[in-house]
Amino acid sequence: MYNPLAVANYFIYKSIDEGVSITPMKVLKLVYIAHGWHLGIRKEPLITEQTEAWKYGPVVESVYVAFKKYGRNDIDAMQFFSKNDKSEFNELLANFNDRALLDKVWEVYRNYTGTELSALTHMPDTPWFTTWNKEGGSLKSGAIIPNAAIRSYYEKKAQTSSEELVNS
Numbered sequence: 001m002y003n004p005l006a007v008a009n010y011f012i013y014k015s016i017d018e019g020v021s022i023t024p025m026k027v028l029k030l031v032y033i034a035h036g037w038h039l040g041i042r043k044e045p046l047i048t049e050q051t052e053a054w055k056y057g058p059v060v061e062s063v064y065v066a067f068k069k070y071g072r073n074d075i076d077a078m079q080f081f082s083k084n085d086k087s088e089f090n091e092l093l094a095n096f097n098d099r100a101l102l103d104k105v106w107e108v109y110r111n112y113t114g115t116e117l118s119a120l121t122h123m124p125d126t127p128w129f130t131t132w133n134k135e136g137g138s139l140k141s142g143a144i145i146p147n148a149a150i151r152s153y154y155e156k157k158a159q160t161s162s163e164e165l166v167n168s
Contacts, residue, residue, distance in 0.1 A: 004031055041101070
């Protein structure tokens with residue numbers, strides 16, 4: 001498992017390298033989606049932090065805090081707050097299997113805007129939708145979206161999806 005900032009920085013690295021726009025909302029949703037696919041395909045979490053159900057979708061709080069200063073603007077630099085952050089990013093780069101999965105997530109979702117990715121996470125019966133609307137998440141701050149719910153959703157998605165991610 002990785003610090004969510006290592007995963008966020010990987011997507012920011014890819015966006016800068018390819019000249020593809022990435023906003024805080026987009027990076028938040030990419031981290032969540034990558035975590036979901038990792039749970040669904042590999043049966044274990046990608047990130048060390050829980051995902052919370054916020055009004056505008058699933059949020060990994062440390063990623064939100066790290067990049068909120070950009071507002072709705074593009075993120076133009078990776079964020080390392082400590083030597084450990086840089087070390088964990090390098091650990092991710094060295095793991096071929098996890099890097100390959102993140103590359104697939106990037107390949108499939110890179111051309112979506114943050115708003116479009118958010119819409120995907122808000123669809124009925126998604127883990128966020130269930131937590132927010134059916135399990136009282138809208139009534140409390142920081143309601144956790146259980147990894148078991150995320151895993152189940154992405155396992156089903158993998159079984160019925162033609163997306164290339166399921167073959168990674």
